[in-house]
Amino acid sequence: MNEADFIAALRGLASNPGARGLEDDAAVLEFGGETLVLTHDTMVDGVHVLEGQDPADIAWKLVAVNLSDLAAKGAEPAGVLLSHMLGADDHRFVTGLREVLDSYDVPLLGGDTVRGEGPRVWGCTALGRATHTPVPSRGGAKVGDAIYVTGTLGAAMLGFEALRGGDEADSTAYRRPRPRLEEGRLLAPHVTAMMDISDGLLLDCWRMACAAEFVAFELESDSIPVADASRRAECIRWGDDYELLFTAPVGVDLPVPATRIGTVTDTDFAPLWLDGEALTPEQGLGYQH
Template identity: 50%
Template sequence: MTEADFLARLRTLPLHPGAQGLTDDTAALAGLTITTDTLVEGIHFLSADPPQDVAWKLVATNLSDLAAKGAIVEGILLNYPLGDETWDAAFLDGLSEVLTELDCPLLGGDTVTLPANAPRILTVTAFGRDAPAPPRSGAKAGDALYVTGTIGDAGAGLAIARAGTGDPELLARYRRPVPRLADGRALAPRVNAMMDLSDGLLIDASRMAAASALAVTIDLAAVPLARGVSDPLAAATAGDDYELLFAAPADRALPVPATRVGTFTPGAGLTLTQDNRLIPLPASLGYQHGLR
């Protein structure tokens, strides 16, 4: 069963109104914006990744969802599997660093013990408040599609982590993403739809278009790439960037730097162009759980 299939079944279950039909990355409850994410060893991080960096990434990926809603961070709950004492101590060092750096207090959580040699499974639930919360379903025909920062950095960083050598800045983009909290706060009241980039530019743009009942065209030539990243198609499908993807009228002044990469139009589906040429869609638009 794919992630999409599983979500479709979940949407047939009794849902709280705050779940918003399970069409977004966050829920809304009594003035709070709530999100939860899990990192699994061997899928979301490498066994060789430093525990301090795993702690950073675990918190940052959750706060990235809050950034996409323009929320002020309230705090997190942590579910943690105890195991190797040295690894656990280093994880706590990294957790202290990221919570301090991102001004995110710990509210509580749970600890468990996993069987020997089982992969680590780490979960954080994050809470935000005062969120203008533009939904991913709010794009309008004629809106431009924008992205903050550069794309493909984390994919290049993952390759560097596996190889053991390469640009430390790209490696940091994979291991220690920085959620765009201030940018999200500034953008949220001025855009029609917004989400963070976790699974890849192409697949996440397709999700925004589908949720908004629109088609989207992306110009690969416009995709902003970091130094050392040269293939826009590979960058647009790599995932783990944790930049902000948003829809807004093309003539609207933006409060933060961003790059226009596409346009929403009536219809459905994703179209790729480059230098005014149609580009065939790749076999995979990005990462999807349940597909190997």
């Protein structure tokens, strides 16, 4: 079973509307007059971070990728719970954790600590409060909407290569992603659909188009902001950038800088098009476990 097969097998167990059919970045629960947004992400040594990487970076990334899912729902963080597997340089993990929690003013609420064999694994649950309802979903794109991204894609890939190669180039985008919390909050009232891009722009566009049903995402590659134009194809597939991908009606005055990369259409026989060519996940659109 791969990741998509396993999540599909869980769908029958996740009938509560809060689970959003396991087709969104986060769960959404009405609770005590508030709307809670809940998400969980796991990182594995050697899979999500390089073996031997500074644990301060690992702590930063662990919290940041979870906050990014809250950002995609326009939620403000209420706190995080962490799971930690003891190992080398745990004091550096604590240092990085303090840095990320202070940077985003997020309370640490609890977690769990274990020792075990095999590669180290870290988990984080982030809890947030919706700032706008209905909470944007992945599935709301409408025919005629424009498709946008914040920031630039491919910087994490370049950062990964710099860190792995030990060269002088800047690896910050890979080591210390910055969740777009402020942008997500400002955008939430204006978007028809929103998600964060963790697994690569093309794969996440495919998911957003499939979640909406009966729409296609038609993208123009030249319009997509990439960190290295000579490696455009890789920049829009590699992932780990944690920018926001969203759709909004044409003409909406956006409250934050973003780049239009395409249009939602009713083209009915394929959900994703790049420069007029239909793409499928079998062609390698992004990162899949």
